[in-house]
Amino acid sequence: MKIENKIILSNVFNIGLILLIGFFAFQNLDLMLTKLRFVEIADDLNASFLEMRLSEKNFLLYHNENFLVEMKEKIESTDQMLDSAGTDIIRAIGKDNFELLKSYLKHYSYIVEIIRRKAGSDEFLDARFRAQGKKLREFSSTITRLERKGVNDIIYRSKSVLFYSFLAIVAGAVFVSHFISQKILRSLREIEKLAKSISLGNFDRIEGEIPADEFGSVMTAINSMSEELRNREEALIQSKKLASLGILTAGVAHELTNPLNNISMIAQNYLELYDKLDRDQKIDFMDKVEKETDRIKEIIKNLLDFSRPKDANLKAADLNTVMQKTLKLMQNMLDISNIETKTDLGMNLPPVFIDEHQIQQVLVNLMTNAAQSMQSGGTIFMATRCCRGDSVEIRIMDTGKGIQPEFVPHIFDPFFTTKGEGGTGLGLSVSYGIIKNHKGDIRVESKVGVGTTFTIELPVYKNQL
Secondary structure, three states: OOOOHHHHHHHHHHHHHHHHHHHHHHHHHHHHHHHHHHHHHHHHHHHHHHHHHHHHHHHHHHHHHHHHHHHHHHHHHHHHHHHOHHHHHHHHHHHHHHHHHHHHHHHHHHHHHHHHOHHHHHHHHHHHHHHEEEEHHHHHHHHHHHHHHHHHHHHHHHHOOOOOOOHHHHHHHHHHHHHHHHHHHHHHHHHHHHHHHHHHOOOOOOOOOOOOOHHHHHHHHHHHHHHHHHHHHHHHHHHHHHHHHHHHHHHHHHHHOOOOOEEEEEEEEEHHHHHHHOOOHHHHHHHHHHHHHHHHHHHHHHHHHHHHOOOOOOOOOOHHHHHHHHHHHHHHHHOOOOOOEEEEEEOOOOOOOHHHHHHHHHHHHHHHHHHHOOOEEEEEEEEEEEEEEEEEEEEEEOOOOOOOOOOOHHOOOOOOOOOOOOOOOOHHHHHHHHHHOOOOOEEEEEEEEEEEEEEEEEEHHHHHH
């Protein structure tokens, strides 16, 4: 379900709950108002009944018919009051109680009428008169008291229900908001994690179940982007190797020319002196040819190892050996460029966890850049040492023209170059990605007119177990 639909559903749920509570509150409020109206009417009724009882008492004391007339008028006005407010009274106390109240009042009125028509005093009738008035008064007072209690009960019950309903709404809103926010944050964390990984040159994918919402679409797109970047990175690495091979061509050609010239000279001498040579001398000539041939094979093998595309194969390796192989590969190009090399390789370095060919690619790129910054010749200084307990450090320093301070923060950005049209701006970016894929670090320090120093840290093998 999409996030938009989840939010809409949660809002519908909360609104429905609020409407339900509102309906309940409205019903209770309406019932409470009805009962309050009855209580107001009941107060008037009780006042009328009290006046009737007072007239009743006066009549029984003085036997003055004027009191009966007053009672009759009060009974009629009370009966009219009951009829006019009958709907509200029935809704408050029920039809049965209303009819019972009417019957009590009617019977009271009937006794009053009998007493008016009967001359003289009748103790039995007076007793009935007194008892019926008391019964009417007590019934009215009881109903009024019960209705007052009912109003209080409704208020208390409504207060409790509204309070717990409010808690339920808050808890529901918090739960739904927490659920949705956690879903959103979980997806955002995965996206943030992959984005940081990509920025460091690690083109991993978001694993696990992809949610079927807007973030799922974004995560799928980022996975596709990561896959495409990984493919392009491999292509960039290979293209950069081929570019480096072009730079090495002059030195390699020179290095191949030397053994070929030696073989040619040996062959010419061998032909001229063949008849004068004994068996051991002939074997010595062929040994020299074989050595020169092996030298050519070694040069070609190094070039093939460097240029052949391979998947990353991390394993324990001796960093000094990798440095020496790289220097040997670059030596003729450096000699042609009139560049001197100095090394300070640390002793007893722990093995590092690397892909030798990829690290060699980084070193070739850094040395090539250093050579290009020293067109009139100079010195490249290469050093290795233990940096900390869990890493080994490589330093490559040159005496070139250096890098402008404003360019240094961007030196590893893709397509950023200080060589104008002569550079692609990919070499250092690819090198940065390789080092980060090795869980290492690469940084640069430079001073214009003095030179540039690249420092690489690589993890030792023991931390990868």
